[in-house]
Amino acid sequence: MSQAAYERTVVEALNEAPLSRFHFRAVVTAGMGFFTDAYDLFIIGVALALIKVEYNPSPLLIGLIGSTSLIAAFVGATVFGRIADVLGRKKVYGLEAAIMAVAAIATAFSPNLIWLIAWRFVLGVGIGGDYPVSAVLMSEYANRKDRGRLVTMVFSMQGLGLIAGPLVALIILGLGVPHDLAWRLMLGLGAIPALGVIYLRRTMPESPRFTARVRGEAAQAAAAITAYSGQVVRVAGQRDESRRRLSLREFITTPRYLLMLLGTAGTWFLLDYAYYGNTISTPLILKTVAPNASLIGVTAITLVIFVLCAGPGYLLSFLNVDRIGHRRLQMIGFGMMSLAFLLIGLVPGLVTAVVPFLLLYAVSYFFTEFGPNTTTFLLAAELYPVSARTTGHGLSAGMAKVGAFIGVLTFPLIEGSLGLGGVLTIAGGVAAAGALLTLVLPEPSGKTLEEAGAEDAAGAVRGPAQSLAV
Numbered sequence: 001m002s003q004a005a006y007e008r009t010v011v012e013a014l015n016e017a018p019l020s021r022f023h024f025r026a027v028v029t030a031g032m033g034f035f036t037d038a039y040d041l042f043i044i045g046v047a048l049a050l051i052k053v054e055y056n057p058s059p060l061l062i063g064l065i066g067s068t069s070l071i072a073a074f075v076g077a078t079v080f081g082r083i084a085d086v087l088g089r090k091k092v093y094g095l096e097a098a099i100m101a102v103a104a105i106a107t108a109f110s111p112n113l114i115w116l117i118a119w120r121f122v123l124g125v126g127i128g129g130d131y132p133v134s135a136v137l138m139s140e141y142a143n144r145k146d147r148g149r150l151v152t153m154v155f156s157m158q159g160l161g162l163i164a165g166p167l168v169a170l171i172i173l174g175l176g177v178p179h180d181l182a183w184r185l186m187l188g189l190g191a192i193p194a195l196g197v198i199y200l201r202r203t204m205p206e207s208p209r210f211t212a213r214v215r216g217e218a219a220q221a222a223a224a225i226t227a228y229s230g231q232v233v234r235v236a237g238q239r240d241e242s243r244r245r246l247s248l249r250e251f252i253t254t255p256r257y258l259l260m261l262l263g264t265a266g267t268w269f270l271l272d273y274a275y276y277g278n279t280i281s282t283p284l285i286l287k288t289v290a291p292n293a294s295l296i297g298v299t300a301i302t303l304v305i306f307v308l309c310a311g312p313g314y315l316l317s318f319l320n321v322d323r324i325g326h327r328r329l330q331m332i333g334f335g336m337m338s339l340a341f342l343l344i345g346l347v348p349g350l351v352t353a354v355v356p357f358l359l360l361y362a363v364s365y366f367f368t369e370f371g372p373n374t375t376t377f378l379l380a381a382e383l384y385p386v387s388a389r390t391t392g393h394g395l396s397a398g399m400a401k402v403g404a405f406i407g408v409l410t411f412p413l414i415e416g417s418l419g420l421g422g423v424l425t426i427a428g429g430v431a432a433a434g435a436l437l438t439l440v441l442p443e444p445s446g447k448t449l450e451e452a453g454a455e456d457a458a459g460a461v462r463g464p465a466q467s468l469a470v
Contacts, residue, residue: 010212010221015144015448022228023150026141029204030134031157032197036100037127038161039168040190041069041276044120046169046302047183049295054180055113059412067408068117069124070276073401076128081394082248085387089137089210092129094201099126101194108188123190128401131377132394139381140207140389144448148322148378155377156314159369161193163311166303173296209449213386214245245387256454260383261395263441267330268376268400270434274337274427275368277407288420289357301358309362313369325445326375326382327438333371334435338428340364345425372434376400382444385453 044066052062076099080092103123110116134154142150168189172182205228208221251257278285286298293301321329340363344350350357376396384392414423444452 010208010218010225011448011450013222013225014141014208015450017143017225019143019146020228023141023143023146025200026138026204027150027153029197029200030138031154032193032200033097033130033134033157034155035157035161035164036097036190036193036197037130038158039165039193040100040104040123040127040161040187042162043165043169043186043190044069046166046295046299047186049298050179050183051113051116054183057113059416061113063409063412064117065113065120066411067405069120069127070272070401070405070408072121072124073128073131074398074405076125077131077394077398077401078128079125079394080129081132081390081392081397084133084136084390084394085214085245088206088215089133089140089390090204090206093133093137093204094198096126096129096133097194097198097201099123099129101191101198104190104194105188108184110184124401126194128394128398131397132390135377135381135393135397136390137204137207139378139449140209140386144446146322147382147449148326148445149318151378151381152314152318152321152374155374156318158373159306159311159314163303163306166299166306169299170296170303173299207386209386213455246385246391248391251388251391257384257388257392259440260392263437264376264380264383264392264396265399266437267334267372267434267441268380268396269403270430270437271334271368271372271376272400272404273407274341274430274434275373275407276404277411277423278364278427285361285420288415289351290354305358305362305365309366310369313366314374317370317374321374321378322445325443326379327441327443327445329370330372330375330379331435331438333367333373333375334431334438336367336371337364338431338435340367341424341428341431345421345423345428351420351424379441379444382449382452383441385455386449389453 048062048066051057051065057065076096080096084092100123103119103126106119107116107123110119135151138151138154139147165186169182169186172185177185205224208224211224212218212221246254252261286293286301290298290301317329324332340360344357344360344364350360380393380396381389411423414426418426442452
């Protein structure tokens with residue numbers, strides 16, 4: 001049997017495998033990373049309210065504290081994404097969690113704001129590195145039928161981290177912890193979930209698709225499938241040393257993948273500009289709408305919005321993503337986000353009317369999680385070939401965090417000149433652009449990863465000649 005023939009056996013086994021305990025173990029192992037990512041990224045919003053009182057930083061410094069980890073995530077996503085395509089997914093799986101744990105502890109002991117910014121940068125590198133590796137490993141372990149739901153379930157763990165942040169803050173503030181210690185505890189506690197998943201991640205097997213199609217070791221891939229799923233995959237022949245990998249130069253000069261990058265990176269950039277700019281600044285936004293509310297009151301409102309709107313959004317996305325379609329769901333979510341933001345920004349008086357504002361703001365959160373916050377993560381893990389999948393996802397996630405960095409950094413500056421209505425009007429226009437840009441992407445729902453990534457039956461990429469270059 002030829003190498004190509006028994007590689008197809010490995011891929012077919014993965015695509016048609018029934019759901020097993022391993023799939024759910026992989027979801028928890030990968031998802032806990034996104035729980036940590038969300039906690040670390042969004043807890044800074046509450047911490048900033050305390051830091052402002054203690055240090056009285058300038059608007060620019062406030063923006064840097066909130067956004068530094070985001071621009072660092074660009075570095076982590078692009079670098080770790082490429083490394084995972086060259087050396088393998090498992091080589092870096094767990095390393096990024098260790099970086100997050102160390103950096104979270106270090107932020108809690110920062111002697112001043114400059115050190116805080118520096119350690120938030122290191123934290124962001126770990127967070128960024130987690131995106132492509134966790135997303136792609138889950139998509140490559142998954143079967144065809146349940147891939148959308150499994151990858152969405154991983155990312156939905158972000159919703160729990162989103163809720164955990166204000167909940168932890170409420171507990172710390174409710175216990176009467178002094179404010180100069182409270183924000184340090186909030187940041188440092190992010191190390192606990194990161195430490196908890198390091199061992200689990202190091203025990204996960206390498207992606208069988210990567211092992212078979214890039215390393216040319218189909219027999220080893222088949223053995224791994226048998227070991228973790230119990231599904232017997234029989235192969236024949238000797239180990240084939242041939243390897244098929246797109247070079248980085250080929251990847252970024254191939255028209256198909258440039259178009260995919262425009263779609264996956266562009267829509268994710270637009271989403272994160274609007275989403276992170278508002279989410280990290282939510283305590284400041286609510287304080288603007290309800291200036292007489294206490295910090296505990298504002299944090300409680302934030303928690304209610306996340307629990308009642310963001311949580312159900314993630315859940316309904318998980319339940320419906322494969323039925324509605326991955327691309328279509330993204331367009332629906334972007335469209336409703338845009339409508340909610342534009343209504344708040346353009347209807348006179350809404351930014352000062354507490355109840356109508358909160359209702360529309362909550363609607364925007366529901367549709368963000370129901371649609372593009374989940375689907376941008378999912379589509380980037382599906383539309384590239386196995387030899388460049390973490391590269392494509394890493395570049396997309398990295399560009400997304402550039403958008404998030406710009407959104408968070410400019411939020412206090414735009415609000416100062418245009419007001420809260422101006423900020424949300426811009427966010428509405430950005431969301432509308434995201435819906436339109438989604439049109440350049442194909443619909444991968446119901447297809448195998450190989451079909452979605454335009455790979456031929458032997459695992460070769462349709463297009464340029466193969467290369468071993470990094």
